[in-house]
Amino acid sequence: DQQTLVRTLTSIDGRGYASYKQLGGRYTLGRFTLSVDKVQVDPYAPPSLMQISLRREDAELPADLLDDRLGRIAVSDFLTRAFADALSEGSSERSGAAAGISIGRPGQQVLERTSVVITEELITARLSVALPAAGRRALGRKAARLLTETLPRIAQAALLHSSLDPEALRSHVSLLRDQEDLRTQLEAAKLVSFLADGSMLPRRAGDSDLPLGADAVVFRSPEALRRSFTLASGRRVTGMGVPEGVTVIVGGGYHGKSTLLRAIERGVYPHIAGDGREWVITTSSAASIRAEDGRSAAGVDISAFISGLPSGVNTRSFSSSNASGSTSQATNLIEAVESGATALLIDEDTSATNFMIRDDRMRQLIPADREPITPFVDRVRALFTERGVSTVLVAGGSGAFFEVADQVIALEDYTLRDVTAQAHQIAADHKRTTSQPVTPDAAGSASDGPGQRRFTSLPARVPRRDSLHPAKKTKPARSRGPRMIQYGREDIDLTAVAQLVDPAQTEALAKALDRLAEQSDAEHDITALVGRLVHRLDTEGLDWLSPHRGHPGHLARPRPQEIHAALNRYRGLTVH
Ligand code: ADP
Ligand code: MG
Structure with missing residues (x-):
């Protein structure tokens, strides 16, 4: 118990750091139990691993918040954030974080984590603790204060219902339940993503996941794509539904195309209240696809996109230690389909142009049988018709996708407009001079004989x-x-x-x-x-x-x- 812990730590004060090893074991600290699972061997090694737990009935968390998996994930997330907040509170030297305790602070997403686990009996917080040292000597007395005073004080503030904001906890749970309810409704509504009116998509900086703030233009759905949903709590949300099929996002440079796609991409995860993307919900398997030259590949069938390489390399089982822009993007795409992705998210900014399109002049100059690449524009419909895989694509630099798109959305000054009819009209007025199909329905079999299927049965890859x-x-x-x-x-x-x-x-x-x-x-x-x-x-x-x-x-x-x-x-x- 507590006295044993204090006695042990006092006795090793000033001795070699390795004497902390004696700490391993379990201690009762009032209503908490401290379990020291792994002790760091020296001050520069990874920190010690400890758990602090209390009985669920002592925490007095409302049972209805914990009676389903989502509720437990949301409560765990809330308690983890509360613990992280409590760790960074107080004057710098008194705060738990400064003293070397960490729980792993969550970002803007609510994810299932190991940081706080809730079972039938117990609530347990998992911590890493850098035990105090002076040079290579153990500061046992300081460690005793840290573990028997600071730590229980923080656990008290973060894990007991009476010290938490009960309304905030309840709405945290309700939000996650509603978000995941909406995600399950997407399929029946034949949508790959939903973005509610009032969302704030842009982030503060390229390396920050925080909302831009007051300068952001809030999201508003174009009327043609507006949808409403009633959620588990009774809450109703209205916004843009991105339908299954092929959606192309167009618009001038810097008008917010990539920001929109990025929000859809992150929408596979639920976001916390105040993030601005909490009502951006994307089908959970949606996969972002980009060129990644230099990556390796092991036996991937990319023949739907690349075949007949002059080197004689077999693209039905493509292996490489250094894939090019186009082969790496084809590899990423096929692997995503293999992983069960039902929607692909592609941005022109991070794509290989020769993978995406080939223009008419080039098609005239270089005959198809001399070009190993069948561009994505010729396959995007087959992915949907054969395999049910939708695509959301940002293409500001080329109209090549107009005729294969089910819908075209334009961004102007961060504001959306449905321009599908105009884009289809332009495509019809400027028919491509090659064998390219004009209507979306005929496009599935572009340049192949009818009935040629490319995405239905990808070969199984069994790792050695x-x-x-x-x-x-x-x-x-x-x-x-x-x-x-x-x-x-x-x-x-x-x-x-x-x-x-x-x-x-x-x-x-x-x-x-x-x-x-x-x-x-x-x-x-x-x-x-x-x-x-x-x-x-x-x-x-x-x-x-x-x-x-x-x-x-x-x-x-x-x-x-x-x-x-x-x-x-x-x-x-x-x-x-
Ligand atoms: P594009 O892909 O069309 O070139 P980006 O998405 O990269 O444009 O956006 C360009 C800039 O505009 C970025 O700095 C981004 O943060 C900002 N931005 C995007 N959407 C909004 C918005 N809704 N409100 C305010 N700023 C935005
Ligand atoms: Mg962009």
Whole structure:
């Protein structure tokens, strides 16, 4: 209990840092239980891992907020934020954060996390604690104050219902339930995304996820696409529905096209109240696709886009350690379809032009049988008709997509207008001189014989077990920074994985790769392996990713799409 803890810490005051090791174990601190799961070996090693818990009945959280999975996720998120706030309160030297305690502060999204877990009996906060040191000596007395005074005070302020704002907690839960209710309604409404009137899409800066603030022009839906939904709480929202099919966003430079697409891309996650994007809700599997030259690829069938390379490389099973702009974008797209994405989000700013379009003059100069690339404009309809995969595309620099678009939306001074009829009229008046189809319905079979199907049965890719268990991999995979995973001797670069939003997701991805490697066999393809892993997370919780009992680290749940993306970017990957 508390006296034991104080006595132990007092006795090691001034001794070598490693004497902190004696701390391992459990202590009762009033109504809290402190569990010291892993003690850091020296002051420069990763911090110690501890958990502080209390009984659910002592926390007195209203039961109706915790009776479903979404409620528990929302309450956990709320408590994590409350804990992080309590840690940074107080004068700088008295604050818990300054004293080296961390819970992993969430960003603008509400994600399933390991930071606070709620079970039938317990509420547990997972902390990392940098135990105080002077040089290489343990400051035991200071540690005693930190663990027996500061920490329980913070836990008291963050985990007890009586110290929280009950209205704020309730609306946090209600918001997440409504957001996810809206997401489930998208499919029946045949929408890939919804953006409510009044949303604020722009961010403060390129490297900030915070809202721009007073300068932002609020979102207003064009009448032609306006939809309304009634949500679980009875709340009603009105805004723009982005229909399934092919949607093209046009407009002059700097008029807000990329900002709109970025908001749709982030809409796969629920955002906190006040973010401005809390009512931007996108179908959960939507995948952002971009060119990523230099990435590796392992046995991906990109033949729908690229075939007959002069080098003789087989694009039905395309492997490369250094893909070009167009082949990397084709690889990203096919992998996203393989991961189950039902919508693709593509911005001209980050696309390879020769992957997206080829103009009439070039089609005349270079005959089709001399051009290995079939541009996306010729395949975008087949993706939808054969496979049900929609596309939302930003194209300010080319009208090539007008005739294959179901709807065209123009942005002018950040304001939206439906220009579908005009765009279709322009396309009809300026028919392309090549064999290109004019109507969306005929476009599915562009330049192929009718009945040629390209996206219905992509070949299964079964990872080779030895490629996931390289001889030189002796340590668990781990994240190194927010967008890098070290897997054996290889660094997996996730810089281009745009919908990875939290470093704790990257940490979870590192652990997911190790679990995938353990579970791989000669039968299951990547989709099946990830599917089984996702099922384990659903049934056993995110803690399952960690091989250790107790504190699993600060993890946040990634989507299946990002698990695919991480595995697919592993340079050691080979497939059967
Ligand atoms: P585009 O892709 O059309 O060139 P961007 O989306 O990159 O344009 O936006 C250009 C600039 O305008 C960015 O700095 C962005 O933050 C800002 N912006 C975008 N949408 C809005 C808005 N609704 N209100 C205010 N500023 C905006
Ligand atoms: Mg742009």
